[in-house]
Amino acid sequence: xxxxxxxxxxxxxxxxxxxxxxxxxxxxxxxxxxxxxxxxxxxxxxxxxxxxxxxxxxxxxxxxxxxxxxxxxxxxxxxxxxxxxxxxxxxxxxxxxxxxxxxxxxxxxxxxxxxxxxxxxxxxxxxxxxxxxxxxxxxxxxxxxxxxxxxxxxxxxxxxxxxxxxxxxxxxxxxxxxxxxxxxxxxxxxxxxxxxxxxxxxxxxxxxxxxxxxxxxxxxxxxxxxxxxxxxxxxxxxxxxxxxxxxxxxxxxxxxxxxxxxxxxxxxxxxxxxxxxxxxxxxxxxxxxxxxxxxxxxxxxxxxxxxxxxxxxxxxxxxxxxxxxxxxxxxxxxxxxxxxxxxxxxxxxxxxxxxxxxxxxxxxxxxxxxxxxxxxxxxxxxxxxxxxxxxxxxxxxxxxxxxxxxxxxxxxxxx
Numbered sequence: 001x002x003x004x005x006x007x008x009x010x011x012x013x014x015x016x017x018x019x020x021x022x023x024x025x026x027x028x029x030x031x032x033x034x035x036x037x038x039x040x041x042x043x044x045x046x047x048x049x050x051x052x053x054x055x056x057x058x059x060x061x062x063x064x065x066x067x068x069x070x071x072x073x074x075x076x077x078x079x080x081x082x083x084x085x086x087x088x089x090x091x092x093x094x095x096x097x098x099x100x101x102x103x104x105x106x107x108x109x110x111x112x113x114x115x116x117x118x119x120x121x122x123x124x125x126x127x128x129x130x131x132x133x134x135x136x137x138x139x140x141x142x143x144x145x146x147x148x149x150x151x152x153x154x155x156x157x158x159x160x161x162x163x164x165x166x167x168x169x170x171x172x173x174x175x176x177x178x179x180x181x182x183x184x185x186x187x188x189x190x191x192x193x194x195x196x197x198x199x200x201x202x203x204x205x206x207x208x209x210x211x212x213x214x215x216x217x218x219x220x221x222x223x224x225x226x227x228x229x230x231x232x233x234x235x236x237x238x239x240x241x242x243x244x245x246x247x248x249x250x251x252x253x254x255x256x257x258x259x260x261x262x263x264x265x266x267x268x269x270x271x272x273x274x275x276x277x278x279x280x281x282x283x284x285x286x287x288x289x290x291x292x293x294x295x296x297x298x299x300x301x302x303x304x305x306x307x308x309x310x311x312x313x314x315x316x317x318x319x320x321x322x323x324x325x326x327x328x329x330x331x332x333x334x335x336x337x338x339x340x341x342x343x344x345x346x347x348x349x350x351x352x353x354x355x356x357x358x359x360x361x362x363x364x365x366x367x368x369x370x371x372x373x374x375x376x377x378x379x380x381x382x383x384x385x386x387x388x389x390x391x392x393x394x395x396x397x398x399x400x401x402x403x404x405x406x407x408x409x410x411x412x413x414x415x
Contacts, residue, residue, distance in 0.1 A: 025350060025354065027300060027304025028347070028348055028391070029355040030355070031303075032354075032355025033354075033362065035384060036360060036381065037363045038290070038363070039290065039363070039377055039380045040359055040360050040364060040375060042363075043376075043377045043380075044364055059238055059240075059245055060139075060236060060237065060238045061245060061272055061273065061274035062234055062236050062237070062273055062274065063090075063235040063256065064086065064234045064270065064273075065270060066271065083269040084260065084269060085229075085230045085232030085233070086232050086233045088214070088233055090233065090256060090259060090260065091104050091105075093256070094256070098237070098248070098251060098252060100244050101248050101252070102239075103134045104236070104237050104238075105135055105138045105235070105236040106134075106234070106236075107130065107135065107234040107235075108214050108221075108231050108233055109127060109128065109129055109130075110128040110130075110221050110225075110226075111127050112124045112126075113126045113184060113185050113210075114126060114184075114185060115167060115182055116182065116183040117171040117181075117183070120170070122170070122208075126208055128210050128212065128217070128221075129211045129212070130213065130218065131149065131211050132149060133148055134236065134238075135148075135149070135211055135236075136148055136195075141196070141206065142196055143162060143193040143196070144165070144197075145194040146177075147192055148162065149162065149211065149213055153216075154215050157213060157216045159187070159212075160191075160192045160213070160216075161184065161190070161211060161212045162193040162194065162195060162210070162211040163177065163194055164195050164206065164207040164209050165207045166207030166208040167210070169207075178191055178192060178193065184212075189212060195207075195211075237252055256268075301387060304348075304351070304391070305348075305391040305395035308347060308348065308395050309396065309399060312344055312395075312399035313399045323336055323406050337401060337404035338400075340396065340404075343396070344395065348391050348396075349389060351388065352384055352385050352388030355384065356381045359384075360381075
């Protein structure tokens with residue numbers, strides 16, 4: 001008997017027992033859907049993060065006092081707290097001695113501020129950045145209207161500001177914001193520019209922040225943050241080309257270790273991160289979730305496999321006389337084995353396909369209601385089908401062997 005004939009007979013047996021087949025499929029569907037759903041959800045978030053983390057650009061990295069991914073232990077927090085803050089002089093050292101970089105920017109941040117214009121005020125949820133002219137280039141967030149900060153603004157500590165598109169839309173929906181005066185935490189600033197819109201799927205404040213000269217920022221907010229600690233400067237550095245990023249990071253590391261008097265053998269007292277490192281941190285953070293979903297899915301598939309084996313054994317018992325008739329007219333034992341094994345594999349893969357489609361739908365359901373990137377991790381679909389085939393072969397082999405080893409005479413006598 002050819003494989004094609006065996007396939008047709010297997011499909012006919014499955015169609016002939018629709019209820020039993022549906023119950024058998026349910027475990028496979030749930031197992032595969034749980035794996036694919038979680039992996040798809042993580043892929044959706046990761047695809048969106050990769051798009052948004054490109055805010056630094058392919059050749060830009062940042063140096064700061066605090067770890068970009070936050071603290072995982074109290075010891076890490078204590079180590080970071082003991083580090084001396086990064087300063088504008090550290091940024092100047094990179095500008096003077098860096099041979100592989102072409103733009104070095106400095107940023108100081110204050111969070112939870114209010115902005116007022118006329119009789120309207122925001123909630124205390126606006127981020128304030130004390131920066132320099134390098135900010136738009138290094139953060140790939142460019143000025144759409146008006147002008148950027150200039151060096152004269154920094155040297156003179158001018159009360160000028162570039163505002164996000166969200167603030168401009170809120171306060172100046174019908175007029176040009178440039179030249180208007182706003183109140184930032186009670187201090188007057190002249191609007192000199194408006195950033196281009198930049199939405200975030202994670203609720204980032206790209207459109208609701210204010211950029212002012214860092215010299216003006218220090219005058220307004222002082223050298224200490226709200227908790228009484230010295231403010232630390234975030235330094236953004238752009239390598240001369242994407243191919244030089246790793247070399248530029250190492251060069252910057254050596255410059256900062258020298259100017260910050262880090263002894264040989266001691267760890268860095270600062271942190272580097274770029275888009276790739278943030279994505280790597282995300283992958284490490286979600287590794288436990290991936291492993292957990294995979295393990296739970298495998299357990300569900302194994303349980304479903306046991307169910308398939310039991311149902312196939314029942315099927316062999318019910319079809320004993322049919323098997324005897326086929327053997328008596330010349331069917332080989334290998335053909336019987338192939339048929340029952342193929343039935344198990346088909347059942348598992350049909351359930352696997354349904355589970356994959358359901359998992360893709362569940363994983364992307366958030367993307368349908370938010371500004372997330374839709375993602376379909378095809379590699380996990382392939383892995384899911386391979387596992388389903390393995391489950392079908394592994395748990396269908398015993399029933400198939402039992403069917404193929406039946407004695408034709410005894411099988412024909414079976415009632």
